[in-house]
Amino acid sequence: MNKFSERRSRLRSLLAGESGIVLFIGNVESAAQYRDNGYKWRQDSNWLYYFGIDEPRFAAIMDLDSGSETVYADDYDIDDIIWTGPMPSVASLAAGAGVQQSAGYAAFEADASAAVAAGRKVHFLPVSRYYNAVLLSRIVGAAPDALFSAGKKGCPLASVPLVRAVVQMRLVKDAEEIALLDKAGELGYRMHTVARKGIRIGRIEQEIVGDMEGVTLAGGWGTSFATILTQHGEIFHCHSHANPIEPGRLLLIDAGAESNEHYASDHTRTYPTGGRFTPRQRDIYQIVYECNELAFNMTGPGVAYLDCHLASARHMLEGLGQLGLVHGDLDEMVADGIAGLFMPHGLGHNMGLDVHDMEDLGEDLVGYDPGQKRSSQLGLGSLRMARRLVPGNVVTDEPGIYFIPALIAKWKAEGTDKGRVCYGKLEEYLDFGGIRLEDDVLVTPDGARRIGPSRLPASPEEVEEAMAND
Ligand code: GLY
Ligand code: MN
Numbered sequence: 449m450n451k452f453s454e455r456r457s458r459l460r461s462l463l464a465g466e467s468g469i470v471l472f473i474g475n476v477e478s479a480a481q482y483r484d485n486g487y488k489w490r491q492d493s494n495w496l497y498y499f500g501i502d503e504p505r506f507a508a509i510m511d512l513d514s515g516s517e518t519v520y521a522d523d524y525d526i527d528d529i530i531w532t533g534p535m536p537s538v539a540s541l542a543a544g545a546g547v548q549q550s551a552g553y554a555a556f557e558a559d560a561s562a563a564v565a566a567g568r569k570v571h572f573l574p575v576s577r578y579y580n581a582v583l584l585s586r587i588v589g590a591a592p593d594a595l596f597s598a599g600k601k602g603c604p605l606a607s608v609p610l611v612r613a614v615v616q617m618r619l620v621k622d623a624e625e626i627a628l629l630d631k632a633g634e635l636g637y638r639m640h641t642v643a644r645k646g647i648r649i650g651r652i653e654q655e656i657v658g659d660m661e662g663v664t665l666a667g668g669w670g671t672s673f674a675t676i677l678t679q680h681g682e683i684f685h686c687h688s689h690a691n692p693i694e695p696g697r698l699l700l701i702d703a704g705a706e707s708n709e710h711y712a713s714d715h716t717r718t719y720p721t722g723g724r725f726t727p728r729q730r731d732i733y734q735i736v737y738e739c740n741e742l743a744f745n746m747t748g749p750g751v752a753y754l755d756c757h758l759a760s761a762r763h764m765l766e767g768l769g770q771l772g773l774v775h776g777d778l779d780e781m782v783a784d785g786i787a788g789l790f791m792p793h794g795l796g797h798n799m800g801l802d803v804h805d806m807e808d809l810g811e812d813l814v815g816y817d818p819g820q821k822r823s824s825q826l827g828l829g830s831l832r833m834a835r836r837l838v839p840g841n842v843v844t845d846e847p848g849i850y851f852i853p854a855l856i857a858k859w860k861a862e863g864t865d866k867g868r869v870c871y872g873k874l875e876e877y878l879d880f881g882g883i884r885l886e887d888d889v890l891v892t893p894d895g896a897r898r899i900g901p902s903r904l905p906a907s908p909e910e911v912e913e914a915m916a917n918d
Contacts, residue, residue, distance in 0.1 A: 453546030462613035468569030474506040493801035507556040518549040520556035571610040574603035576808040602810020620840035628711040633900025635705035636713030639663040645918040653689035664705040672704035672712035672803040681882030682850040712803040716886035723915040735767035739847035747896040754834035757795035761787035776868040788827030796844035797832035841891040848884030851877040
């Protein structure tokens with residue numbers, strides 16, 4: 449059987465207790481300023497997973513009661529062909545995805561609306577694009593804004609059984625997906641290597657970004673998210689690349705490649721701009737490196753990724769304690785979330801067709817097992833993957849230590865640390881910036897391995913040696 453038919457048949461069996469229809473809505477082209485000048489085309493990931501047709505304006509209905517499946521899209525007419533060339537017929541593209549029935553795109557809305565009018569249950573996923581929200585809102589009669597995932601809590605109107613079934617399937621990557629992730633990982637390795645070799649005092653950050661993103665476009669679809677390349681690692685999503693590379697700084701590069709088949713990579717490395725760490729930078733780097741290694745070594749089937757986060761946080765506090773930045777009982781500091789001052793993000797997230805895999809479906813449903821409760825603490829509360837791991841899970845391992853002046857000032861003013869933070873010492877680090885080290889990790893039957901054929905230099909020695917040879 450065709451891989452897409454197989455996936456849909458599995459989805460159908462996971463939905464065995466449900467009746468009604470399931471809607472799948474592929475993406476349409478999105479205008480940037482006007483219709484004929486759009487954002488770069490990217491298909492919806494759920495659509496890609498179940499149908500694989502990488503063309504705009506496709507949708508499908510799976511009827512859970514009759515067992516029928518229909519793909520909806522319009523064949524190209526001469527006006528399309530003049531501008532974009534011919535496209536295989538919709539019927540043949542549908543057949544390639546294992547679907548025998550096809551109809552025009554307008555019939556999708558008509559058929560789905562008829563099912564609603566007949567009082568049938570209509571299962572749909574949260575949308576990720578506004579165009580699809582508008583279409584779906586006409587079908588189900590809800591406001592477009594209510595059809596998106598509201599971050600952690602997901603979309604209350606979407607079908608929970610459908611979301612759970614899709615998450616269950618996409619969380620465990622099959623052999624073909626793992627091969628595609630390795631391919632994206634190899635491209636990510638090359639993009640980061642070009643970046644590292646391009647670090648020179650006086651160059652503008654943007655020049656390095658251009659060189660590294662060029663690698664992803666030459667070897668794949670492009671970047672898997674907006675590149676972070678900054679000497680202000682303490683600003684998490686810093687997308688400004690206007691600064692010249694200065695001596696004595698740390699350059700944090702968090703960037704990923706997307707393969708032509710749309711699987712992601714996501715790596716972070718932090719480099720001393722002149723090729724050698726200062727003693728103070730090295731001390732902090734060493735702690736982050738050890739946290740990354742510790743989490744990787746713990747990762748394996750049956751281990752909750754939440755526990756990898758907590759172990760990493762504990763090790764971080766131990767290291768920061770040895771530097772005189774915090775003091776107190778380690779377990780109590782972990783329980784009170786003191787690590788959140790230094791790492792106000794989670795240890796990692798799922799990765800696959802999306803860099804934050806399935807985040808459009810609702811973070812809690814994706815990343816938390818039933819019964820696992822999400823923390824409200826700074827840092828731990830941002831953990832996107834807490835689940836007990838099973839073979840085939842792909843997660844990022846991305847601890848970091850950051851010195852965020854505004855956050856330090858707030859904790860100090862509010863006494864959040866309950867006396868554990870040595871502010872006198874910490875204030876010497878206000879100009880430090882931040883360090884993060886991120887690898888992509890596959891859970892295997894007997895442990896874990898990193899995605900991709902090679903690991904980027906990670907230990908302080910490896911980094912300095914690589915930079916000396918660049
Ligand atoms: N690598 C970017 C992120 O995980 O948010
Ligand atoms: Mn990441």
